[in-house]
Amino acid sequence: MGTRNGTLHNAWHLGIKEFHSLLGDWTMLFLIVFMFTISVYSDARARPESLHRASIAVADEDRSQLSARIIAALQPPQFITPERIGLADIDKGMDAGLHTFVLDIPPNFQRDVLAGRSPAMQLNVDATRQSQAQTGTGYIQSIVNDEIRAFVQRYRGPAPQPVQIVERAMFNPNLSQSWFSGITAIINNVTMLGILLTGAALIREREHGTIEHLLVMPVTPLEIMLSKVWSMGVVVLVASSFSLQVVVKGVLEVTVPGSAALFGLGTLLYLFAAASIGIFMGTLARNMPQFGLMSILVLLPLQILSGALTPRESMPDVVRWLMSFAPTTHYVGLGQAVLFRNAGIDVVWPEFLMVAAIGVVFFALAHHRLRRTIGTMQG
Template sequence: MQHKLANILRLGSKELWSLWRDPMMLLLILYTFSASIYIAGTSMPETLHKAPIAVVDEDQSMLSGRIVAALYPPYFKPPVLISLAEVDAALDAGIYSFVLNIPPDFEQDLLAGRARSIQLSVDATRISQAFSGSGYIEQIVSSEINEFRQRHRLNTSLPVDLVLRASYNPNLTSSWFGSLMELINAVTMISIILTGAALIREREHGTIEHLLVMPVTPAEIMLAKILSMGLVVLLATGFSLTLMIELVLQVPVAGSVPLFLLVTALQLFATTSMGIFMATVARSMPQFGLLLILVLLPLQLLSGGMTPRESMPALIQHLMLAAPNTHFVAAAQAILYRGAGLDVVWPQLLALLLIGAVLFRFSLRRFRQSLSSL
């Protein structure tokens, strides 16, 4: 046993030196766990934010002025007053997401009790802004019209008082979600790339044949790659969580960082094994890259990180229980967002361990077959 551990340690050191001499791979790791996290945390959220809007004010009344003044940042950019003849050209050019047309004599007809309509033109190609922004504008216009008709701001108390409390993210800050989810996705992506690239690099450089004539077993070779690449990703995860997320982005981490790193280590056990398996299927790095796209996108999109699993079809929910990302996302969100402990996330840890063991077994069998064909 001691001899096997020594072989794994020496082979793992070789893998780390090979990675150190690969500047492009080092640059990818550095970017993914630093700049990519920062961009995901500070980029424009999917909700309404600084949407460009124009207003055709044909009424030029006090009410129309109140409606225009209510379209304020940060939801909208300062409204631009344009003429009716400019609307079609502006929408065709994609200058504005919304154009609100207030017809002439709108205030006068409203006070006289005559029904009038306000036209809202929406650029539906900007789907996220179009969906949420049209609802925002409808609420703003209705609120201003009701207040104007009442000649005062309503202050009536309802028999039921609805109190909104946002748990775990009181200010609904998008960077708290975006940065942590980017870190979770980065763990999966980089671990698969590193282990797969390490094996393909051995095959392309011809050093895999040198290993076969040495007194080492395929299991030792595979474990060395898994442990060394997993260690690199685990250290990069701890660095990114401490420096980029907590220090730079000022995102509070509610739970235990060591517990999250334990969950990450189990996830790495599964994904690095997956990377080895994919590298035995692909014959070159371009093939590996194409295969990675087919595997990585479903893992990230269907794991529950972007869309709640409850909103997915039942078949997808059941199938994705076999994917490590589903359990990793659930455990990571519970720990980092809600401060959950081991008593809450132990089912996810057990699932990750079982999935990792199965993937390791399949990958080892495939790895032995690929070595025997050389």
Template sequence: MARSTTLLRNTWTLGLKEFRSLGGDVAMMVLIVFMFTASIYADARARPETLQRASIAVVDEDASQLSTRIVAALHPPQFIDPELISLADIDKGLDAGRHTFVLDIPPNFQRDVLAGRSPALQLNVDATRQSQAQTGAGYIQNIVGEEIRDFVQRGRPAATPQVELVTRAMFNPNLSASWFTAIASIINNITMLGILLTGAALIREREHGTLEHLLVMPVTPLEIMLSKVWSMGVVVLVASAFSLQVVVKGLLGVSIAGSAVLFGLCSLLYLFAAASIGIFMGTVARSMPQFGLMSILVLLPLQILSGSMTPRESMPEIIQGLMSLAPTTHFVALAQSILFRGAGLDIVWPQLLMMIAIGAAFFMLALHRLRSTIGQMQS
């Protein structure tokens, strides 16, 4: 009983020391505030919901009524007003980056359409602008097809299709990209700061010489580790909760379907795993630059391959298997289920248990490594 009381008291006291140390680090405080406010807002707003103001040019070799209708249909906000150019200017415009799309309407296009000859239009696309290339090509194809159908029918009613497909978008009715981007940014920032804060705190102890001071005090490696886990976990949890309520729900207007309390509980348990990874990395790295380089190698796979950016089902099976051993994968799955689909504990408990088990394994590994590091320093 006395040992447990001492453990809790020392863990609490050391955790308060971490708060004071973090409060004195102005750069880190500014980073935390920025990542959970301006960074999330900018990331969500920087990506347009649909095609926006893409540059397009048209080579109208037909100069017919139909070609004029097609040019007029390519209007804002999807496209900038089309620029009429000559055939010789196509390569110049694409090479200079002035146009993302160049549509070439051949001679006698209207006559061939009315004669049923199915003439071909040429669409040149600057595929280096990947965010617009694929979406814009689909928009142009639909616009041209609709204008040709209307012109050929000339006001006659279109044939009624035998089957009508009614689409219902679940959990994101307007298919708003900012909804998904904002939640994904919070998840990625929780991962990043959960690892960086704890690892940086341990490196800072070593560089400032305060770790040696702790070694002469009646504290154990377990108490040192637990103090960093709970204190940095509380900081990230408070910052993420503020971001979810104020930035995501308030400023961005994202509809949160599930329980914020359940998400906070799952985030706290996930931070236990992320902080353990950070401490392990802090015991391996010998300096802050080494820790920074190591963080790049760890954070990028965790963020890109965890399912927060692309579905895991689209990845190779070997990558899916390897990433199933990362706590981030299970946290992304349960976070999306809770916040988007309104899932409860009865739905996300398998991911929660896996996350706890993986977190416990990382915690034991980090504790073993910390004890070995402290043992080497004492010897």
């Protein structure tokens, strides 16, 4: 019991020392504040809602009531006000990059539609603007079809539909991209800072020479690890909770139906695993530049392949199997389930268990590596 109390006592005071070191590191403090405020806000608002203010021009060779209705439907916010151009100006405008889309409505278009001849329209797309080109083509096709259908029904009567699909958007009824992006940014930033802060704290000890001071003190590698895990974990937990409550719920006005307390518990458990990974990387790197390069190789796969940006079901089976051993995958799953779908502990307990198990494995590996590193320095 005395040994255990001594370990916790040393870990507590070493953790307080980490707080003082962090308060003196203005670069890290700025990074923490930036990642959980400006970065979260920009991720949620800087990305367009699928299609926003796309440039479009129309070459109206028909000049009929139907063509006027189609042009009137291509309006903000999806498109800027369509510019009417001549047929000879299509290639010129596309070559100059003035328009992302150019719609060519052929002569006698309305007459052929009413006669049931199914006339063709030409849509020219500047595919160098890839994000708008992909989604904008579908938008234009849907708008044109809706206007033609509504126009024809005035003359022929409504066509009966054999099946009617009733859509219900769950958890995000307005299909707002900012709702998803803001919370996903918090999850990704927890991963990034959970690894970087603990690894950088260990590297900082070595670069400043304070690791030698620790070696002559009656502290063990376990106590050094525990101090860095709990102190940096508390910093990231407080910052992420602030971001969720103030930036996401307050500034972005995102409705979060799930339990913030349950998400915080999952975050705390995940930070144990992320901090262990950071310490393990800190024992491999000799200085901060090496640690930074190593972080790129680790963080990119963890964030991109975890399911936060792309559903895991669309990934190859080998990737899904490999990422099942990463704590980030299970943290993303529990975070989305709790915050988006208001899942309780009865639903996400398998993810909690996996995060804890993987965290224990990485903690044991980091502890073994840190003992060897300290033993080498003492020798």
